[in-house]
Amino acid sequence: MSELPDGLNEFVASAGWGDAGIEPIPGDASFRRYFRLRRADGMEQQTAMLMHAPPPEEDPTEFLRVGQWLREQGMRAPEIYAHQPDGGWVLLEDFGDDRMRDWLDVHPGAETHAYEGAIDALVELHQRPAGPFSPYDIPTYLRETALLTEWYCPALGLKVDESGYEAAWEEALGKLIARQSRPVTVLRDYHAENIMLLGDPATRAPQGLIDFQDALVGHPAYDLVSLLQDARRDVGPELEATMLARYMERARADGDFLADYALLGAQRNAKIVGIFTRLYKRDGKPRYLDMIPRVWSAMERDLEHPALAPVAKWFAANIPAELRQSGGGTIA
Numbered sequence: 001m002s003e004l005p006d007g008l009n010e011f012v013a014s015a016g017w018g019d020a021g022i023e024p025i026p027g028d029a030s031f032r033r034y035f036r037l038r039r040a041d042g043m044e045q046q047t048a049m050l051m052h053a054p055p056p057e058e059d060p061t062e063f064l065r066v067g068q069w070l071r072e073q074g075m076r077a078p079e080i081y082a083h084q085p086d087g088g089w090v091l092l093e094d095f096g097d098d099r100m101r102d103w104l105d106v107h108p109g110a111e112t113h114a115y116e117g118a119i120d121a122l123v124e125l126h127q128r129p130a131g132p133f134s135p136y137d138i139p140t141y142l143r144e145t146a147l148l149t150e151w152y153c154p155a156l157g158l159k160v161d162e163s164g165y166e167a168a169w170e171e172a173l174g175k176l177i178a179r180q181s182r183p184v185t186v187l188r189d190y191h192a193e194n195i196m197l198l199g200d201p202a203t204r205a206p207q208g209l210i211d212f213q214d215a216l217v218g219h220p221a222y223d224l225v226s227l228l229q230d231a232r233r234d235v236g237p238e239l240e241a242t243m244l245a246r247y248m249e250r251a252r253a254d255g256d257f258l259a260d261y262a263l264l265g266a267q268r269n270a271k272i273v274g275i276f277t278r279l280y281k282r283d284g285k286p287r288y289l290d291m292i293p294r295v296w297s298a299m300e301r302d303l304e305h306p307a308l309a310p311v312a313k314w315f316a317a318n319i320p321a322e323l324r325q326s327g328g329g330t331i332a
Helices: 006-013 061-072 100-106 108-126 138-153 163-178 221-228 236-253 257-281 284-301 304-319
Strands: 021-025 033-041 046-054 079-082 089-092 184-186 195-197 207-209 214-220
Touching: 006 046, 006 089, 021 221, 046 257, 061 079, 079 207, 100 108, 100 195, 108 184, 108 236, 138 163, 138 195, 138 214, 163 257, 163 304, 207 236, 221 236, 236 257, 257 284, 257 304, 284 304
Parallel strands: none
Antiparallel strands: 021 033, 033 046, 046 089, 079 089, 184 214, 195 207
């Protein structure tokens, strides 16, 4: 019990779960920690998930706000049983253990079926009015892409044209912003590790959503890129193309959608390369370096699209091709 955060037992008791057993759950790239609570209820067993998002590094307020909005829209965000935001505590519905990525590791033959469900849930979300969240605007896009030049390039000892990098992205993203006139809620981390399969995963299981606290209002292609160019799981080009076509048909996407998909794919992947490098350099988490080659591979495909011409030109002049697949071996 000494490894449990201070205040945990008091919060759990105040929520009426003081008699429950507490099981730590492996964490993610953030400061958040998770615990599963179990208790007997007659012949049945009840479970709940306890999230600790400790201040000042974390604040569960946005998680609570976005989750409430999603539930109001009929989406499957977890129910909240109790919360104490000042202490970073949230007691919420337990979605079980069938995380989409883990389930597919055991049932690879069901990959198409699972991704169809994830696509359809995204189409459903995009049919709702955009939520009351901040816009995904040019300054936000540029701040995110700058993570590559801020962390990845110095880690490789590269001196690059940072002002030219920003100008290239600003030019490329300008047209996308103009096409973002009918925005949707963007969860920003919609991928196989953040989708829970509820009910019987072998059927068309409902999609349980988690890790949505950073939601913004932006372009519908963003979460699609997050799902189909997954930094943590290989998604084959054929599956990516099939699911992209499924989304475009069901959402009635227009002819510019493929360009915007490539733009946001490159934008997101540049951000992730920077974040994964930061997780290693600043936070001492080297396991993320092994994912960088996968991210680079997706980004290089995106850069082939004509909509990325100014950005592709910058990469050609500033980051040699042989360094774009770097993992832990060359990052100092």
